[in-house]
Amino acid sequence: MAKALRTEALLDFLRAVQQDARRLVAPVEEDGLRLFRAVDRVEEITLAEGNTRWSFKEVLFPRSEALFHYRLSGGSVALQEPDQPEGETVVFGARPCDAAGLAVLDAVFAPNGRPDPDQAPEHEDPFYRRRRAQTTIIGLACLEPGPACFCTAVGLSPTGTAGSDLLLTPLPDQGVFLAEAVTEKGERLLAAHAHLFTDTDDTKEQATRAAEGRIQRTALSGVGGPLATLFEAPPWEELAARCLGCGACAFVCPTCHCFDIVDEGNAAGGSRCKFWDSCGFALFTAHTSGHNPRATQPARFRQRVLHKFRYLPERFGVQGCVGCGRCIATCPVNMDIQEVVAKVTG
């Protein structure tokens, strides 16, 4: 049976959660935009509809982190482990699209799911794995998807549970959040704060239908299929003529996961840093020789589209795009991935 949380009890719940975890990350308003930040007081949290400017992926995959530090002395080098990750973290307010995007990050950085952090295969990202294990996701269903949203076009739903440990769906008419435990972590969370939740017969069906009905964008049929043959075929030159070559689309995307590694330091020492990178940048594939296999912006844009809609499904069996619409809304020149995919596959 489903559980319900009274609307006015939400902050009590979050306050209790915050006391248990080391860190609560949730959407807040800052300088006129909505962002996920670690919050001190739960009153700072905004529950406004719509998406944050970018997803919460940096909780698990920070935009910049040190892999190790080094000190040089004479001829010797001393290595030092970076600080441990942030510890137990709860993310509140993850939209179902963002939460669903975790499947991509998991597939790339922790392909074996979430095993014992110390027993993972070599090629897993230990930083990601450790953070993932320590993070609980409380999803918050969308009632009012925006004009850029198209999760339903890629087979997801504004009230979908994928990726969340616990999903809250607001049912304003009933004055409650419908709470669904999706994973064991979610179950534990419910159990730990059982006094705040009541049993209910309410369902989210109506909310789901209403929310899905708001999404105007057409379904992308046969995703993964037709694109397989379209490397050369569609008029990428025309589709991407206006693309400026920035990395905004990748950095706001919940599933983009490319990174670069550099050493930052001086003669005495420094850090090896890993930080976000984007296939939209000309330098992304530039070789030392000067050769660049993706020499033009259309070629780079094509990579972005095909990576999401063909390569990720083919190689990892995951959906590369979750339809959050952020890249569409963020792009300075309105490069619209949904429009492009619809055009080239339709």
Next chain:
Amino acid sequence: MMSDTFEPKIVAFVCNWCTYTGADLAGTSRMQYPANVRIIKLPCTGRISPLFIMKALEQGADGVLVSGCHPGDCHYTAGNYHARRKYTIFREMLHFLGVEPERLFFSWVSAAEGRKWADLVAEVTDTVRRLGPRRSAWGEPVEGIAAPRLSANPVPFEAPAGTFAAQAEAMREKAKALLAGGEVGTVIGYEQGTLPGTARPAFVSTPEEVDRLVWNEHCHQNLAVYAARKPAKPGKVALVVKPCDERSLVGLLQENRLAREDVVLIGMACHGVQSEGALAPRCAACQTRTPALADPVIGEATPPTATADPRLEQIARIEQMAPAERWNFWQGHFSRCLKCYACRAACSLCTCERCLAEKAQPRWIPAPPDGAGNLSWHAVRAWHLAGRCVDCGACSAACPADIPLYLLNLKLAQVVKDAFDYEAGRDPAAAPPLTTYREDDAQEFIR
């Protein structure tokens, strides 16, 4: 080092011929001064890039001193004149970013002025020692001081009825004629975006496609960003330009990025553009309403609605903040920067094939999007646009993190105007202000 008192580390960049020799003279004359200064010798102040000052601050210097030959004495005739212009702007920029001005020193010390050098080092050391250690590392907020927030009052957008539609029609006529006559191969204009109330750049190459083109208050992007790029289709390019966009073309002409005859300009008399449902602040008091270079100018401009640029008030408020508040104001904004470089990509004057941000050997700007990396990036970006930015608003509009980049750009444009009486994007034949000098340029900040 010597005692418990704070011993600052001060980096001095000096020219080889005057100040270094002057410092040698102080030595041969056995003049005593504090041991806190580390000299880095370069041939000329012309070689002492302002970015070295930034690098020294980034690396933790408590104070920075730059010194070279007196005006007229440059071993290379004019290096110090060029340097003086650069420092004038860069120094103002650092102040605006909240760097304590008291930590930066500029001087002329000749080969004969050993005494002056010794006194200068003593004074600089004493000043920095009294200031104490830096309040925070480069790119990190000062603890215990809240980042002030700025708000702006939106100005409602009003355009005379029918003006856009009539202009759009005339623009399409012109575009069709250019394509049909073979005069151009591509027209770059605007089309309806996929989100409500948006427009986006559109490339059309046949008269039939021209009907897609629109002209309205949402056409905020600066299409000059495509001017220096090689078009996919053969033939010349025609650009639909607003007066401010056109000014960036002046910059491109000055910098040899293209020749005037390479491009046809369809100039649109301007009524301002919209930003977040209101008039874009930069349009409120904009006086440049009619294109000056364009081949046809379409329509009649509407006069500005405000007498004062509302952004100047924001700048004034930032300047009224204490340096630490100002610093935190910017760190607060920069902390959101993802280093997506949309600001750079949208800038029609950022035409380098390899941006300095991507130069790895050496690395001028820490690559990661962290405190130091973001601050250095934004400082370099603004610095590289000083005397060049035409205030088209493209960078701020492109920023996914809503960093008010325009404030930095506008501030530097003011400095350039005040110091060198120069406005970017006006005269294709003018020498850019940082590539020329006057012997009597102001130098009250140089001791």
Next chain:
Amino acid sequence: MARVGVFICHCGENIARTVDCARVAEYAATLPGVAHAVDYRYMCSDPGQRLIETAIREHGLTGVVVASCSPHMHEVTFRRTVARAGLNPFLCEMANIREQCSWVHEDREAATAKACELVRLMVEKVKWNTALEPIHVPVTRKALVIGGGIAGIQAALDIANGGREVILVEKGPSIGGHMAQLSETFPTLDCSQCIMTPRMVEVKNHPNITLYTYAEVEKVDGYIGNFAVTIRKKARCVDEALCTGCGECQSKCPQGKLKTSVIPNEFDLGLSRRPAIYVPFPQAVPNVPVIDKEHCRYFQDGKCGVCQKVCPAKAVDFTQTDQVVTEQVGAIVVATGYDVMSSGEYGEYGGGRYPDVIDGLQFERLLSASGPTGGEVKRPSDGKVPETVVFIACAGSRDRSHGVPYCSKICCMYTAKHAMLYKHKVHHGQAYVFYMDIRAGGKNYDEFVRRAIEEEGAVYLRGRVSRLYQKDGQLIVKGADTLSGQPVEIAADLVVLATAIQARPGSDALAQMLKVPYDGYGFLSEAHPKLRPVETNSAGVYLAGACQAPKDIPETVAQASAAASKVLGLFSMEQMEREPTVSVVNERTCIGCFDCERVCPFGAIEHREIRDRRGNLLKVVSHVNEGVCAGCGACATTCRSGSIELRGYTDEQVFAQIAAVGV
């Protein structure tokens, strides 16, 4: 991996007294990349240098840091040391722990700590140094000398006698300069023209010298060894090839009837008049007249033409126009000389108001046998022989209120000479000299001044003239003798002001054209005041004479010969070597905005086309002409994309030092 050697010099006690050198060496050994560190008493001594050479070989060093005195002192020394051991000399850097450390700090702890840091900075820098090879530039072995006074004549003759071709360009109609105007010269009192004219003739007849008079240098392109010089030969309106110098034209010129002429004779500084077609002075070289179009009736109202009619050689040609010639030269000697401040600028002493207040150069003409008075001293106003003459030294010089804080150097000597020559001509006359100090350094100079005072009876009064006015046909000079403390009043017939020596008007424009620095007074700057006194910072351009600073004749001639020897040294090679610390452009990332070209003071930036294999133009980028680049680095600072590096001072090298400060 770098293997840097660090060598700490004690400089006897100079460094070791305040810096614990052993500790610095110990510290240096702990720095990353340092393979060897040692301290030694005198690193610049033979054994010290051998220590470095041996260490380079034994430890396979890839870079060397010598921590000792200023690089201005011994950089060349240690670079040679390093080169002897087979290492590229540019892999050696110096940490200045003497002038900028041990000599300026007393606290041994602080000085030692700072020395450690200075060493660290240079260790970090030298890791980024790269081997640099000298740049070779071809040399055109022909010189341009600008200015035909004694400096230019001496330089031209020395170069020509050294077997190289010279182009001598003189602005006026004749060579000779100020020296040709002088009467006799100190301290030997030999006749100036007598020693000057043979040299002028020698110039004219020398097979290696091409003489352009009445000509000006208009443009200088190129760089050391390879200058292209544009020279404008102004229209003389007299064909030099046809003219025999008979003088018929100037004697018949209606403007030249001596009594009626209104044209001041420049050679006599306005003390006489001349015709409109004229030879400036009888011994002029070339002895070819020139038409002063401003005063020539033919050119003013189309009437006259007498000179053309009377010329037996048919040499007068009113239709002549300016000719512009371009010459290729490898070196340039600037010998444009000086001007004297006009006495008119000294209004408080009546200059410009009282005809009998004249300047020193005018007095030279009054003394000269070829002068307006035939060598008799007669005052300008009424031709009377002055019986009392007052000479005022430092009239303008050493006087900030007249914008001349410097000493004009030659006035003390020529004033003594004037007093002496006056006495020789007017035996019963009395000379008074007001002076501030007597500066008579030089061979037989002080003896000369003593002679003027002791043997020739000139009265020297130490003090300034406070007032000068006319009364009853005499000039009343009031002042004070500060030695006796008495006020002095002298009724003089003639007053001679030793006015300041000034740079030629337009010397700043010339300096800009030649890219030579100049001081606030317009005097051109030498490359180093002591060690490179005739070179400039514009390679291949040398200075001779008073264009650099006030000088007397012996000094001028010495400097001219020095400049000539520099030129001949340069011309001894078909190719020359230059310091390789020049800028280099990364053509791959350069976008060709040419902001570098705008800031380059030397015109070293060229445009280079980048084409693909089929010859299609891809882009136009900057290219540094290594022969022209002086290595200032302004281009590197201006380049936004960081596509220009200054070798020896690369961004890597500077960053390494900055980072080392923060460590």
